[in-house]
Amino acid sequence: MTVQQALEWAFRTECAQLELPEPPDPERDQGFGFGLEYVLMQRAALGCKIDGGRYKLGDYTHEDAEVIAATVAGMPDDLGGKRMAIRVAELARAGMTPDWMPGAVPRCVPVDMKRNRYGDRAVTVVVGNERVWSRGKWRTVEVRTCPVTYQPHPKQIEAARRGYCEWWKALFWLKKGLQVGEMLREVEVAEGMPKANPGTLI
Structure with missing residues (x-):
């Protein structure tokens, strides 16, 4: 499946949770504990599925969905960091693509009628x-x-197109990370991507 389909499967179908790292707290942080990425790497190194002790089948989230969610949570700051991670997860959970306002052309109209x-x-x-x-x-x-x-105002159109391009770059980073990381057991991320330049669709 494509990276967008994989995200929608993880967050919409499997209901994976986005566990973002908390800001550092000098009083609480004593150097103990492990991040989700470390736990997932250890699971991959172990080479077998771990029973997490869940008591109800309905609570089970596929391991690949958790890997995808952990990868989204690790979004680098130059791509938007936590803000972009939340946006990617929310759009995937809703099964939506950002609105880049196709065909939008500013029109001069009266302020009031x-x-x-x-x-x-x-x-x-x-x-x-x-x-x-x-x-x-x-x-x-x-x-x-x-x-x-x-x-619509030209700045509104520009902001929508810019937001779409930022989302696309985040998906490209996620696709490469999931392909190169080789941590997914059953899901294979294909090369397909949404349109890179939505303006060409007008």
Whole structure:
């Protein structure tokens, strides 16, 4: 399966938990205990399945799913660290791909609209007064304008595309890590990846 399918299987089907490392606490940290990655490496070196002592079959999470979750938890800081690990896990659990806003083009639209019996009209505001010569005398008239905005905003589209690319880089790192680590017993991570540049799909 692809890395995205493997993540969805681990977090959605097997309900693997993302166990992120806690921030260091000098008072509590006395150098004892082992991280999940160390435990998983020891299991791999042992070469057999360990009975974890679970009393109920429904509580069992596949060992490969735990390896995948541990790999996600080890996301490096230059790829987003804990924040990206949580995002990857949440998207996988929901079976979703980040929304990169396909086909989104900023359009100039009125800030507000009002409806009357003649239909929808843009709301205008007074920005000043002018004196004009009309019908033989000077008259004061309001100068009105229609405030506009862009929807979706270019920065919103840019942020969505950037977020997708960051997620893609995280998945690429996970794919390589799971392939090179060779810690998965039954799951094999294939080469397939989501589109690298979603902008090409517009």
